[in-house]
Amino acid sequence: MSERDDLQDIVETAADLLRAPATLEDRDFHLVAYAAHGPTIDPVRTQSILHRRSTDEVRSRFERHGIARATGPVRIPADPAAGLLARLCLPVRWNGVTYGYLWLLDHDQHISAPLAAQAAPLTERAGLLMARQSRDRDDLGWKLADLLTTRPDVRAQATSELAEILTPPFTVAVLRGDDLGPLNPWLLPRRVLTTVWEGDHILVTPPDNAVHIVERARQLLIERRPSPTYAGLYGPCHGLAELREGWLRARVAARTAADGETRTWASLGALRLLRCADDASLAEAALPAELAPLLDHPDLTRTARAFLDHAGAVQETARELSIHRQTLYHRLRRIEELTGLTLSKGQDRLTLHLALTLHPHLNN
Numbered sequence: 053m054s055e056r057d058d059l060q061d062i063v064e065t066a067a068d069l070l071r072a073p074a075t076l077e078d079r080d081f082h083l084v085a086y087a088a089h090g091p092t093i094d095p096v097r098t099q100s101i102l103h104r105r106s107t108d109e110v111r112s113r114f115e116r117h118g119i120a121r122a123t124g125p126v127r128i129p130a131d132p133a134a135g136l137l138a139r140l141c142l143p144v145r146w147n148g149v150t151y152g153y154l155w156l157l158d159h160d161q162h163i164s165a166p167l168a169a170q171a172a173p174l175t176e177r178a179g180l181l182m183a184r185q186s187r188d189r190d191d192l193g194w195k196l197a198d199l200l201t202t203r204p205d206v207r208a209q210a211t212s213e214l215a216e217i218l219t220p221p222f223t224v225a226v227l228r229g230d231d232l233g234p235l236n237p238w239l240l241p242r243r244v245l246t247t248v249w250e251g252d253h254i255l256v257t258p259p260d261n262a263v264h265i266v267e268r269a270r271q272l273l274i275e276r277r278p279s280p281t282y283a284g285l286y287g288p289c290h291g292l293a294e295l296r297e298g299w300l301r302a303r304v305a306a307r308t309a310a311d312g313e314t315r316t317w318a319s320l321g322a323l324r325l326l327r328c329a330d331d332a333s334l335a336e337a338a339l340p341a342e343l344a345p346l347l348d349h350p351d352l353t354r355t356a357r358a359f360l361d362h363a364g365a366v367q368e369t370a371r372e373l374s375i376h377r378q379t380l381y382h383r384l385r386r387i388e389e390l391t392g393l394t395l396s397k398g399q400d401r402l403t404l405h406l407a408l409t410l411h412p413h414l415n416n
């Protein structure tokens with residue numbers, strides 16, 4: 053029996069013992085397990101079960117009663133205006149750390165202090181299991197981070213320790229953002245390993261549902277702290293030795309993604325060059341000095357990019373830009389004057405197209 057099954061069994065036992073509907077949530081108010089006991093329900097319990105988590109409003113309301121620091125049962129009074137039934141909160145703790153909350157709907161307050169005390173072994177057992185889950189996830193996260201270092205000895209040791217846990221093929225995903233909160237790995241499938249390395253949230257997932265897992269992880273991050281989030285994927289990796297390179301490629305894909313978008317390494321085309329050299333070296337090689345005057349004119353820059361993206365097709369370019377063909381011809385002549393390039397020459401087109409493709413993604 054898995055620890056998740058054990059936790060479900062604990063919740064069902066608590067519901068029978070205390071004769072009340074029971075819900076177990078982790079400390080971030082995500083649903084872990086629940087058990088019915090009669091028809092009693094309220095909107096908060098319904099929300100938790102249907103959406104697998106309680107809202108931030110509910111979390112704030114309950115935390116105002118001191119549940120995060122409580123070492124014993126906390127009674128939450130009813131609020132008829134909010135449709136909230138009275139409930140009893142039994143903190144789930146282990147070694148002085150709160151790992152979650154066992155909630156019992158108790159609208160008639162039939163759960164006396166002696167009766168609640170009978171549930172103490174159950175909450176203690178739940179605390180042990182949740183602490184073990186947390187420790188195991190952390191240990192795997194640290195080992196996964198060791199696979200990403202540049203030290204061969206550390207990577208070799210991590211490869212040995214993870215060889216039986218990570219079975220190839222797998223996909224590497226990166227989630228990036230300026231202000232991302234922590235990612236709760238308990239709410240992802242058990243086969244998914246996560247870690248944070250050099251500011252990236254990194255996930256190693258089975259390849260068949262990697263996109264779905266990335267979106268789930270993105271939503272978990274946004275729930276905790278709404279912020280622009282960029283995701284990239286690389287795969288499949290056929291061995292642990294490929295994981296570091298997979299991370300670096302997924303990182304490039306995430307770097308080129310729009311907010312809320314997931315890009316794959318395979319879709320990047322010329323943008324794969326971002327993996328080949330640092331930004332300064334790429335800028336020196338691919339952004340000739342004569343390009344600078346063009347970049348000072350956003351309309352002309354957009355025109356050049358559209359013209360080159362359409363392989364020099366005038367009609368399609370004018371349609372995309374919503375301008376007359378003569379206006380387009382005028383702009384193209386102006387682009388040639390500013391850059392010294394000739395747009396009828398293939399080599400000059402390649403030079404300009406590569407520069408305009410890389411420029412938005414270079415920190416220069």
